[in-house]
Amino acid sequence: MKHYVLLFCDPGIDDAMAMMLAIMHPQIELVGIVTSYGNVTKEQSIINADYILKVAGITDVPVIPAAFRSFSEFDEEAYPEIHGSAGLGSIIPPNHFPGNRVGFDTIRSILLTYKQNLTIIELGRMTALAKAFNLFENEFRYIKNVIVMGGAFFMPGNRTPIAEANIYGDSVSAKFIFNYLNTIITPLNITSQAMFTPALMQRLASHPKFGKTIQALLSVYTAYYKENQPHLPGPPIHDIVPLLVMVQPSLSTYVYRDVDVITNGKAKGMTMIDLRTMSEEGRHKIAWTVNADRLLHEYERAMFTGYADE
Incomplete structure (x- = not known):
């Protein structure tokens, strides 16, 4: 079964890793990338998306520049200590790969083209998703799913003691989306379990298409987690989980x-x-537990499909 995906993101290391997974996965067809502020500025997110597509040798996937600021957190900044100075670890991507940059209304065209075959995956702040849904409400009614990486339930956040970074970064847009649009949610509860072990990172470094890029991406990310959370077996790559x-x-x-x-x-x-015993079921499907070993096995398998002899 083929999954047609419109990816909202803010690349950022884990977003870039998710982009590469979407490109490599035999059951996923990436039909567009909507880039916004978050891990990096809006301008840098466009450059970074173009760069990953260039490394992949892809020229026909549209890159749709979107939000530059949150509706609720006006002082939110990028995170170079986590993602590197340009958001891609030790890579400084040159700004001369124009890619296939198109206007925001292309989202509407994608919604109409793929309809019930389309899944939207949101990996960052929901500012652009809220804008798109507000503008194209009727077209959204026909798509298959919206999957959100965000939130933290009954566990510490990673932006504040109780808030996950994507939701905190634009809580107003997140509230709007959850109030008016049915979603599937992959919260921090399960995405934090997608930790890359040294063995997996060594395997990824041998990837024929993306190996050098992944090495450069994970160098800064791994160093940050070794210093700040040395008890972990490796850095969590949250954004591969929704895919x-x-x-x-x-x-x-x-x-x-x-x-x-x-x-x-x-x-x-x-x-x-x-979650009280008398509470009723609701409209959002929330991933609650995950088989982390199997998830990482499926990730590795998908990344190396077609490279069995490598």
Whole structure:
């Protein structure tokens, strides 16, 4: 079964790793990339998406520049200490790969072209997704799924003690999306389990198409996690999880609840659900547990499909 994916992202190391997975996965066809601020600035996210497509030898996937600022967190900054000075680890991509940059209305064309065959995957702040849904509400009604990487339920956040970075970065847009659009959510609870071991990173370094790029991406990322979270076996690559769960939903278990987002005060960015025994099921499908070993096995298999002899 082929999954047609429109990817909203802010590359960023783990977003770039997700892009490469989408390109390599035999069951995924990447039909567009919507780039915004987040891990890097909007301008850098465009350059980085163009660069990954250039390394892949792809010229026909549209890159759609989108949001440059949050609607709720006006002082949000990029994270060079995590992602490198340009967002791609030790790589400084040259800004002379124009790629296939197109206007925001191309999102509407993609929605109309693929309809029920299309899955939107959101890997960053939901500013651009909220704008697209607000403009193209009717077209959104016909697509297959919207999958969001974001939120943290009953666990510490990675942006504040209780908030995950994507939701915190634009809590107003996140609340809008969860209030009006049914989604599948892969929260920090499960994405933080996609940790790359040294053995897996060594294997990825041998990848015929992306090996050198992955090495350069993960050098800064790995160093950051070794210094700041040395107890982990390796860095978590959060953004590969929604793609893998999309293709193989059995990698996770799920709960169905309505999600609320706190948009102000000390709890800003917190995602809330009601898990009391008397609470009813809701509209959002939330990945609750994940088979991490199997997930990483499927990731490695997908990355090396077609390179069995390497």
